[in-house]
Amino acid sequence: MLSIARTISPSIIALLIFGCYSGTHGTSIRSLDVPHIVRNGTGPVDLICIYEIDKDDNGLVIKWFHEAYQIYQWIPPMPPQDIGIIKGLAEYPAENLRNPYSHSVIQLKTITIDMTGEYVCTISTFQYEASASAKMIVYVPESDMTVRTYPFNKTHVNLTCAVTGARPRPSLRLYVEGIEKNDRGSDYESSKSSTDWYEDDPRVSLDVIIEDMPDPAVVECEMSIPDTEYRRRKRIVYYPTQLLPYRTNVSQGRHKAMLLIDIFYVIVLRLIVT
Template sequence: MLSIVHTVSPSIITLLIFACYSEVHGTSIKSLDMPHIVRNGTGPVDLICIYEIDKDDNGLVIKWFHEAYQIYQWIPPMLPQDIGIIKDFAEYPAENLKNPYSHSIIRLKTITIDMTGEYMCTISTFQYEASASAKMIVYVPESDMTVRTYPFNKTHVNLTCAVTGAQPRPSLRLYVEGIERNESSESSIDWHKDDPRVSLDVIIEDMLDPTVIECEMLIPDTEYKRRERIVYYPSSNRSNATDNIAFETNNFFVI
């Protein structure tokens, strides 16, 4: 008796496996569209979860989470329910409610600092579940920023930059005539949620000529920054540090 052996190439096997996997896992999240950086107090802002539901799936449930805490649930045809940080801030566009099997839109009327963090959208049916996550940073501009100088001893002067109100916690840099100075530096933090304060002190040798001193503040993971400038005038009598300073500003920020 003759025997016939059929050989199937690895590429065909891989293709068949991929085809089966794609068909079985037809329910998936296509994208999670939301801003990465938002200024506190602005709005409205849309959080959009776009997904695809397999035609044979049923029992759809859409949930949103913020830092692992559930903030939203939608079981069509019932209306969405929101809790936690978005309670009383969320609304739902009519086009969203008309088509629950393609996307979920949370429209936040006003952004608050509590809304910063990681968001996750999950969709589940009786058959499958999928999820996607993205991070949104909510920042607060400073309420006050000052640069000052104080005598440290007979040969050195203390440069101080202090920022109040900025969130998340900003980083500070001090420059003397455009050159960053960080020798003998010390940072201090008085971090209260309602009125946070960060300062940077640098001790340098006293200057003989009028000198431009700048402080740069940057809020991490954002493009927001600001600079404050003073002109320091040395004096043989430094009992009052403010007598030796001419204040200027060179403030700018990118949003």
């Protein structure tokens, strides 16, 4: 009969030993506090890594990484060092520096768009190492948002929404009288979106071709930045192409009327002066 020891595979024994061994020390990261959504240009913002070091551990080193690139290193009792995207933008509270064995705090004076991404806090000693990660999204509001309509052919009209300057890339939706028109439906031919980048200024646009409408309608564009609560809406009133000649005639009639009034006032003024 095989003994119990022989029936257990070496890999299972290794896992059992590792589980018992890892549970005998208290070196670990307890929490990582990184704001999830931050507006570009705001601040200050704190990145906080709270950890626990076993009393018998020594050789503590704390490191922070952004998108796999190291941006911070602290080897107590020496002061922290910041590099990369946070260099010159980081401050370190005096209270944190007096107690390096419980938490690391990076206070960012100003948030920049380059700070978007995943952050990793790593603590290591001669005995153990632990790490934790969190993601921060830095968004930029739009600098301009326009909604336009123009004829596509004799029976259809093109609706266009364009947004400039927003980051990360926003999502666009077009509505006519509250009904979305850039989703699958039977009342339009096609839709397309495009993204242009020039001089570090992004531009996103959405074009939707729909069948022309017989009556004036409210056309609305909604812009949203993914993974954030940032949203903006802009609306215009669309006038069907068949109404344009009438509106043009009305405008011309009003212009003529105003011109006649101006001429009348000039004649009256001259008679008074003479």
